[in-house]
Amino acid sequence: MDFSVILRTVGSLALISGALSIIISVAEKVLNNYGTCELDINQGQKKLSVQGGSSLLSTLAAEKIFIPSACGGKATCGLCKVQVLEGAGPLLPTEEPYISQQEREEHMRLSCQIKVKGNMRLMIPEELFNIREYICRVESITDMTYDIKLLRMKLPEGETVTFKAGQFMQFYTKPYGKVKEEVFRAYSISSKASEHDHIELLIRLVPGGICTTYVHTVLQEADQVRLSGPYGDFYLRGDCEELIMIAGGSGLAPIRSLVYDVIEKGLPHKMRFFFGANTVRDLYYMEEFAQIERDYPQFKFIPCVARPEPQDNWTGETGFVTVALENQVDSGDGKEAYLCGSPGMLDACIKILKDKGFTDQTIFYDKF
Template identity: 45%
Template sequence: MTTILSTVFIITGITTGLAIVITFANAFIADYGEKKMIINNDKEYIVEGGKSILSALVDQKIFIPSACGGKGSCGYCKCKVNEGGGPVLATEMSYLTEEDVENDIRLSCQVKIKEDVKIEIPEELFNVKQFEGKVVFSKDLTPKIKHLRIDITDGQEIEFKAGQYVQLLAPPYPGNAEEVFRAYSIASSPSETKSIDLIIGYVEEGIVTTYVHEHLSEGDEVLFNGPFGDFYLNEETGCDIYMVAVGTGIAPIRSILHYMNEKKIERKARFFFGARTQDDLFMVEEMKRLEEEMYDFEYIPVLSRADDDWEGERGRVTDLVDKLMEKSDSGEGREAYLCGGAPMIDSTEKALLGKGLPEEKILYDKFD
């Protein structure tokens, strides 16, 4: 008995000792202290060593795209690290091309600052701002999709291009201990500079969508930053526009449509919207109204599991592209805007290429 007790005491002693050593090591050895972060060979900041480049930028109120909130799973937070980035990490590899690696492009959320760093980011990101807002409207479009309007309450106005997105912050809430940002496309027109609309779907066990669907109510305050993204209406061309979306992918398309309507842009526009059943369709009246008001716009919903009484198109949006778009070898005069999940975008892109659209005329935002 005495032997067993002494063995337990010895093991407990060793474990406690190791825990103390590890805690001490974390606190002192892994304490990198203050480091210099030089951006674009021009601006110098003193930052906390040990943090990721992404977090250090946020501390300085410099916001770069980071759709997954720093989890290393979106590949949006790329920046050029000229010095101090250390070797490329395994966690970055699935998002970096060979060319990226050759050009010192890194995932800023994965690179920890252990020494002074020199990085490059696009100058326009210095214009991205953080906004304080208040939810003034929250409505269920379907049981799993919410339409929010957020008024900006800090006196600023937001300038963006139709199609761009913001990053909404979910604060800690029961079941989620950390602050997390996620990307949401602005669903309102750029002419509305004092508020934004968002259309947010529920993702099972999703951190931010659970916050939005279960914890956020009218009157609540929120933080968001933006605008971001190169998915926006190209106003340089007079090309016909083909828009394809499923579910919440309607958000940036709605912004583009309202903008085109307000500016009286005279271009042919077709919007193929995919859903499963009639119950999954929303904003139909609004789309019909835009059909009447706009120069040459048609809204064409397509259902993959339509009831017998459905008189519209049936199948997937990709089938609709195949059915309704003519093949053109020149590829000129048309451009496409796709929005939604990766499988839909990949198959629709393939169908569009098959119809003769060149790759550079197909713009998309993948939501997952």
């Protein structure tokens, strides 16, 4: 075929596809123009006029109403539930796995999945109005292990944060490299609840993960970061004599905050903290917890290493954390359990705890 014919064909195809993409984007703008929509919250307690077209989660966030959400709107965490009495349309397939039959009857919806397309009537728990946004300065980034960093952030001068030990914050990234949009993820607060001008997070690198790659490779000391919170119901109930605490990896974060909370408030609970690590390289905060153990006889630290090497000269518990739990916790009587770590580890531990008499009312956890 003549070369000029090929050039003309390629040129015409490029023109057609250019024209098509313009038509599609104009059509999208026209079709998705839902105009101004009215949101009635808690039967007239708040009334908002918002631009339609975005998810309910991000529309509310733009109005400084922060609904808990850990997965960044990917419909994988189920945390962003909101009661929508009117205006949400039928339940979407992406919502179905997270909304129980009872929740359907109560009109609960995943706010990250439903779009604001018209007027809506919502019910939002009062306590969510206390969730705030903070623009912090990164004070330090410290390597705790080969894949866990401690991020210490300072709140703006004069601002304070109040949270319950065990709760989490949402951390927002900035666009970087091929990631063109901001994302946000949940991170448990590892600092003391008595510290109101700082937030500390322990962030484990997930290979290929958007937020953790940002924290581990892009973020620098003195950078500004955006956080919102606090969120979550993983906090101390304390209706017992002894707290059994179990964590793996960065799951140590909320447990550290809980341990200090019990100590600083002078609560009488005995505490046993089982910390599971694969190898000795995965252990951290060892000296700090050993010191707490020396200072406070009510606290016992039990690090368990699944695969120690001979050269590690490891003298502590060897094997999975489940083995130590099985051997050292006799029954659930007078105890509550607080667990944080990977789903696999938590499921195995919860099974053992239930066999020992712990119940859904005495087991509290955050899985990630």
